[in-house]
Amino acid sequence: MSDDNTPCSYIIFGATGNLSRIKLMPALYQLDLAGKLHPASRILALGRSDWDHLDCRSKVENWIVERRPEAADAAELARFLARIDYLQGDLKNDGFYRRLAQTLAEGQTYPENAVFYLAIGPDHFGPVIAGLGEAGLFAEQDYWRRLVVEKPFGSDLKSARALQRILGRHLREEQVYRIDHYLGKGTVQNVLVFRFANTMLEPLWNRNYIDHVQITHSEALGIGGRGRFYEGTGALRDMIQSHLLQLLTLVAMEPPVSMEAEALRDEKVKVLKSIRPFADGEIDKHAYRAQYAAGSIAGATVPGYLQEADVDVGSTTETYAALKLYIDNWRWRGVPFYLRTGKRMSQRSSLISIRFRQPPQQFFRGTAVQSQRANWLLLGIQPCDCLRIEITVKEPGLDLTTRQTSLDAGLRGVDEAPIDAYEALLLDAIEGDRSLFLRYDEVDQAWQILEPILHHWREAPGPVASYAAGSWGPEESRRLFDSEEHLWRHSLDPVRK
Ligand code: BG6
Numbered sequence: 001m002s003d004d005n006t007p008c009s010y011i012i013f014g015a016t017g018n019l020s021r022i023k024l025m026p027a028l029y030q031l032d033l034a035g036k037l038h039p040a041s042r043i044l045a046l047g048r049s050d051w052d053h054l055d056c057r058s059k060v061e062n063w064i065v066e067r068r069p070e071a072a073d074a075a076e077l078a079r080f081l082a083r084i085d086y087l088q089g090d091l092k093n094d095g096f097y098r099r100l101a102q103t104l105a106e107g108q109t110y111p112e113n114a115v116f117y118l119a120i121g122p123d124h125f126g127p128v129i130a131g132l133g134e135a136g137l138f139a140e141q142d143y144w145r146r147l148v149v150e151k152p153f154g155s156d157l158k159s160a161r162a163l164q165r166i167l168g169r170h171l172r173e174e175q176v177y178r179i180d181h182y183l184g185k186g187t188v189q190n191v192l193v194f195r196f197a198n199t200m201l202e203p204l205w206n207r208n209y210i211d212h213v214q215i216t217h218s219e220a221l222g223i224g225g226r227g228r229f230y231e232g233t234g235a236l237r238d239m240i241q242s243h244l245l246q247l248l249t250l251v252a253m254e255p256p257v258s259m260e261a262e263a264l265r266d267e268k269v270k271v272l273k274s275i276r277p278f279a280d281g282e283i284d285k286h287a288y289r290a291q292y293a294a295g296s297i298a299g300a301t302v303p304g305y306l307q308e309a310d311v312d313v314g315s316t317t318e319t320y321a322a323l324k325l326y327i328d329n330w331r332w333r334g335v336p337f338y339l340r341t342g343k344r345m346s347q348r349s350s351l352i353s354i355r356f357r358q359p360p361q362q363f364f365r366g367t368a369v370q371s372q373r374a375n376w377l378l379l380g381i382q383p384c385d386c387l388r389i390e391i392t393v394k395e396p397g398l399d400l401t402t403r404q405t406s407l408d409a410g411l412r413g414v415d416e417a418p419i420d421a422y423e424a425l426l427l428d429a430i431e432g433d434r435s436l437f438l439r440y441d442e443v444d445q446a447w448q449i450l451e452p453i454l455h456h457w458r459e460a461p462g463p464v465a466s467y468a469a470g471s472w473g474p475e476e477s478r479r480l481f482d483s484e485e486h487l488w489r490h491s492l493d494p495v496r497k
Contacts, residue, residue: 231315
């Protein structure tokens with residue numbers, strides 16, 4: 001169903017916070033610039049800070065200007081800011097939800113179609129959903145009400161199920177938009193287009209031709225000021241449970257019957273259900289964790305994780321996690337999928353690397369071609385959104401020598417501006433398209449996969465292994481590899497070995 005450009009109210013919980021500053025407000029502004037916000041649409045920002053409408057508008061103005069000064073046109077910005085109102089309140093106070101309901105009902109200011117966006121700490125999700133539900137704010141008539149829930153959806157299987165029960169009490173599943181912003185990234189959506197709009201790949205996309213798959217997300221940044229959040233979270237929950245497992249589903253899924261949300265999500269959940277459970281006592285063969293120690297990034301010395309603010313001196317929280325998973329289905333049986341993420345690594349990079357098998361026979365034996373290299377298909381998510389296929393070609397000249405070259409397809413021309421994932425997803429939420437949002441069974445299944453690792457790590461005594469900030473993580477993580485010749489593919493740079 002498309003409700004293209006319908007007037008709607010955005011009610012943002014946590015509007016004074018980081019996500020709102022860095023992502024949500026700039027994304028809404030971009031949507032406005034692109035003509036995707038109806039003239040009557042309004043934004044109601046909610047927060048605890050003692051602001052009024054004008055304070056809020058001036059903060060948002062600064063956020064937008066600091067983010068994309070080049071896009072901040074004075075007239076457009078003034079039009080956008082005029083859409084924003086601010087309501088101060090305490091989420092823990094029942095009276096706040098009554099006040100919110102009154103504000104929304106007053107006059108004709110706020111369109112009745114409404115998206116409630118929870119950009120708040122996960123501890124508040126349950127109480128806020130209950131507060132909104134009890135104030136009748138999710139009730140629909142000839143208008144719709146939708147809820148966008150940020151990650152993390154729970155901190156383990158039990159808490160995710162508890163949160164889901166609260167949602168189920170107050171909303172229909174069709175009203176719930178569980179966000180994973182990775183699904184809004186250009187290349188991530190392109191994985192589907194690449195796989196299902198090009199016939200040449202399908203015959204190769206299976207265990208007969210693919211040796212293994214790697215999905216890497218590395219960041220040069222540390223945990224910033226988020227010590228308290230990160231201590232209870234760690235890399236496995238923060239990145240792998242959501243973003244990396246979602247990427248895996250897109251790479252591995254069968255073609256859906258259509259691009260409709262349910263068809264797509266059915267296929268994704270099938271992949272998650274096919275992931276082989278870890279055998280007893282085998283977790284260490286499949287999962288590896290580590291923490292960054294002090295090191296140097298771009299020439300500057302940075303502290304280790306244990307020296308960061310709000311981090312316990314004896315913390316065993318992982319800032320690096322690597323996993324090996326098998327998908328036990330007809331297409332993928334026996335192909336390892338290596339997932340890896342880390343903070344304070346050498347560079348910021350998100351990459352899906354697919355390594356094809358070696359040719360079945362050393363065809364060039366007896367010539368100057370000493371060894372043949374495997375083909376790699378690389379899907380760069382960031383910083384470069386591109387697609388690269390590495391192949392071997394003959395070098396010019398009389399001798400039969402070879403070299404590696406690559407076929408490159410930039411996914412965006414130099415004159416095409418990048419679209420932030422939040423722009424795409426906020427627009428989908430207004431248009432009622434849930435295909436890039438998570439259905440609960442995906443979330444549940446992802447927790448089921450990781451639960452044994454979480455348990456094992458919780459029980460294992462510290463300290464955990466460490467890696468120097470600015471490195472590519474510990475060498476020891478290679479113990480996950482099925483074969484001696486496997487190596488981590490860090491970035492788009494060619495492999496030297
Ligand atoms: C978030 C995590 O979901 O994703 C952060 O909580 C992480 O820890 C971020 O830094 C990475 O997102 P992006 O879009 O910057 O790659």
